Amino acid sequence: MSTLTGKVAVVTGGGRGIGKETSILLAQLGATLAVLSNDQEEINNTVTQIISNGGNAKAYFCDLTSRDTIEQTFKQIETDLGHVDILINNAGSMVIKPFLETSIEEWDSIQDLNVRGMYLATRAVVPNMIKQLEGIIINISSIWGLKGGPDRSAYITAKHAVIGFTKALGEEFKPFNIRVNAVCPGPVATKMMEDLAPTVNKDNWLHPIDIAEIIVDLCLEKTKAVTATAIEAFGIGRPVNT
Secondary structure: OOOOOOOEEEEEOOOOHHHHHHHHHHHHOOOEEEEEEOOHHHHHHHHHHHHHOOOEEEEEEOOOOOHHHHHHHHHHHHHHHOOOOEEEEOOOOOOOEOHHHOOHHHHHHHHHHHHHHHHHHHHHHHHHHHHHOOEEEEEEOOHHHOOOOOOEHHHHHHHHHHHHHHHHHHHHOHHHOEEEEEEEEOOEOOHHHHHHOOOOOOOOOEOHHHHHHHHHHOOOHHHOOOOOEEEEEOOOOOOOOO
């Protein structure tokens, strides 16, 4: 019997990269997937791949910076699939610019998707998790959520906030058997990073599946002792400094 049979999992940013690989792995373990993104084609491709391999998934177009859209989407997921057992807050964005060259609009955009979107998605699923006295929430932070560095103040601020949010809720929800953890990847060969740093040597970089394996492990019974913490997943790569 598959380990996650009967569970409903939501993955934000599930159309590509880490989110796509995580969705596929969760489905292979028997979970029913709600795959969210603001790119309809990408999430359709993820869902098609899951279904073609015998899994169960549905795509949901969702602007993760909009409170109304998030609330409506999660209500629809509950109607379609049932209450959410697993939430993977994976969607995020990054800008590499010196602080004084980062516009207010860029700053707000980074915080809205990386932090506010995570908050709103979590807020949508926690009431039912509390009622059922069970739940898994995995938030994707970054190596930059654990350190400082140049030319990415907006992103570093957001990813530090992800870890703070994780640790706060992890402690608060212990009495309800809701586990909240963060994963902090080092450099990963994703489209986002290819767009941001196309000329950087990526020989030692991790791949999305490497991070997906860690995320999925944190959803399983074997890791039930782990909550309110941030897992470092750096490999042997190095952060992009240019």
